[in-house]
Amino acid sequence: MKQLHFLSSIIINSLIVVLLISVTTNAQLPRERAQTDGPVENTFWATTNIGISTVQNVDKHNLESSVMHTFGLVRGGIDTFYGLDDGANTKIGLDYGISNKFSVGISRMTFNKVVDLRGKYNILRQTKSGSVPVDLAIKSSLGISTLSGVGLEFKERLSYFTSVMIARKSDRMSLQLTPMIAHFNAPVAGNPHQLFGLGVLTSYALNNRLALSAEYLPVIGQRHAFSKDALAVALNINTGGHVFQLFLASSQWHNEQYIMANNRDKFWKGEFRFGFNIHRVFGLGVD
Amino acid sequence: MIINNLLFCFLLFLQLAATDPIDPADTVYYSDSGFVEFTSSVPMHSFSGESEQLTGMIDFEENIIDFYIDLTTLKTGIGKRDRDMYQTLNTEEHPFAEFTGSFKSPSPIPDQRTKVTAIGEFTINGVTKEVEVQGFLEPNEEGLLLEAKWSLLLSDYDIKPPGILFYRVDDTQEIRIELVLKPTSRQELTAENETGA
Numbered sequence: 001m002k003q004l005h006f007l008s009s010i011i012i013n014s015l016i017v018v019l020l021i022s023v024t025t026n027a028q029l030p031r032e033r034a035q036t037d038g039p040v041e042n043t044f045w046a047t048t049n050i051g052i053s054t055v056q057n058v059d060k061h062n063l064e065s066s067v068m069h070t071f072g073l074v075r076g077g078i079d080t081f082y083g084l085d086d087g088a089n090t091k092i093g094l095d096y097g098i099s100n101k102f103s104v105g106i107s108r109m110t111f112n113k114v115v116d117l118r119g120k121y122n123i124l125r126q127t128k129s130g131s132v133p134v135d136l137a138i139k140s141s142l143g144i145s146t147l148s149g150v151g152l153e154f155k156e157r158l159s160y161f162t163s164v165m166i167a168r169k170s171d172r173m174s175l176q177l178t179p180m181i182a183h184f185n186a187p188v189a190g191n192p193h194q195l196f197g198l199g200v201l202t203s204y205a206l207n208n209r210l211a212l213s214a215e216y217l218p219v220i221g222q223r224h225a226f227s228k229d230a231l232a233v234a235l236n237i238n239t240g241g242h243v244f245q246l247f248l249a250s251s252q253w254h255n256e257q258y259i260m261a262n263n264r265d266k267f268w269k270g271e272f273r274f275g276f277n278i279h280r281v282f283g284l285g286v287d
Numbered sequence: 288m289i290i291n292n293l294l295f296c297f298l299l300f301l302q303l304a305a306t307d308p309i310d311p312a313d314t315v316y317y318s319d320s321g322f323v324e325f326t327s328s329v330p331m332h333s334f335s336g337e338s339e340q341l342t343g344m345i346d347f348e349e350n351i352i353d354f355y356i357d358l359t360t361l362k363t364g365i366g367k368r369d370r371d372m373y374q375t376l377n378t379e380e381h382p383f384a385e386f387t388g389s390f391k392s393p394s395p396i397p398d399q400r401t402k403v404t405a406i407g408e409f410t411i412n413g414v415t416k417e418v419e420v421q422g423f424l425e426p427n428e429e430g431l432l433l434e435a436k437w438s439l440l441l442s443d444y445d446i447k448p449p450g451i452l453f454y455r456v457d458d459t460q461e462i463r464i465e466l467v468l469k470p471t472s473r474q475e476l477t478a479e480n481e482t483g484a
Binding site for chain 2: 028029030031032033034035038041042058059060061062097100208209238239240241281282283
């Protein structure tokens with residue numbers, strides 16, 4: 001009986017000690033993450049890889065400005081200063097994030113003086129945990145040729161474009177597939193009204209500042225007899241404020257529907273040109 | 288006898304559970320919604336980032352000060368800049384900036400605005416340095432208002448300021464924190480941490 005009493009006293013006293021310890025604060029608070037999962041970030045560094053839109057969207061209340069240039073063919077040699085004398089096709093654009101998933105934008109390109117109105121929506125974001133394996137986004141745009149003196153009705157100046165962007169980032173490498181469709185109300189001679197393409201985009205981050213990227217845009221089905229599938233390669237430089245993309249591209253055009261319709265140059269035959277894009281994001285208010 | 292001991296234990300437990308939260312011996316000061324701001328400069332302009340998820344605790348009884356922030360809660364107003372900042376700070380591997388230390392001169396809970404100095408270890412990017420930080424503690428209706436400011440050098444913590452050539456974020460970062468620490472019983476804090484964990 002005494003032994004039982006002794007044993008019970010030990011247990012009870014131990015329990016008291018445990019209770020006292022349990023209500024003593026630890027020297028450090030346990031560290032807790034605010035968010036244990038979230039979207040995979042920086043799948044691409046800009047909203048455009050080179051000429052084709054990426055799943056990357058503009059954040060809410062942010063404004064992205066972009067300036068894009070493509071020059072003449074490099075093989076023009078020193079006589080054309082490797083294409084820089086041949087005149088640039090310049091596109092200036094602004095995109096605004098309505099929400100973290102939806103942005104609207106406008107741009108204007110030198111060739112055909114095309115004004116482009118567009119919207120991009122992220123349907124899915126790839127998550128770090130892998131619960132969502134890919135990014136999925138959709139883009140639609142309306143192109144309006146504002147060339148004067150060509151006798152076109154307003155509706156003949158219009159072109160429409162829609163693409164679905166499916167992307168996945170693994171470590172440093174990102175890959176995106178972009179099935180797309182374009183419709184021209186009044187295509188140039190030899191071009192069909194409708195064009196289908198499949199953009200293949202990739203990016204590889206060498207470090208936080210430099211990345212290599214490439215894109216290939218085969219046109220599928222009916223197309224202009226002289227059109228060629230576009231190919232481009234780029235070096236991306238992230239300065240922390242800007243993203244610079246220095247590239248060599250077969251197409252001098254910028255908007256996807258015009259790249260599909262009008263590219264006549266073949267990269268592997270040496271028909272490529274130098275170009276560069278500059279992207280800069282501004283904050284228009286903190287949430 | 289066993290029943291008596293168990294009863295004693297149960298009563299003791301009730302006593303501990305019902306301890307008045309403002310009993311100084313049983314009270315720590317705690318917040319999980321403190322404000323933290325950093326100000327950074329690049330050539331020709333400066334920018335700041337902030338978070339309202341600074342978590343911290345002061346235990347006057349044990350002279351312990353402990354604060355941490357999940358760095359991915361810092362927002363500068365530009366999403367791309369935030370993502371670049373997280374990469375620069377290496378938040379995937381080291382998500383927290385944290386300070387653990389004590390008051391240089393241990394003192395009781397202040398009853399008026401009082402200048403205090405804390406010494407301890409500040410850790411960011413997995414690198415820990417001894418720091419001394421000055422601030423103010425001021426009692427208010429809710430608890431204790433803590434305000435502090437200090438500077439840190441990114442290079443001290445193996446963080447390379449982002450930029451290119453001459454256009455680069457300055458090495459010096461100005462940090463400011465402000466939070467109201469509410470009196471919390473140790474038990475409550477332990478329970479809250481266990482629930483949150």
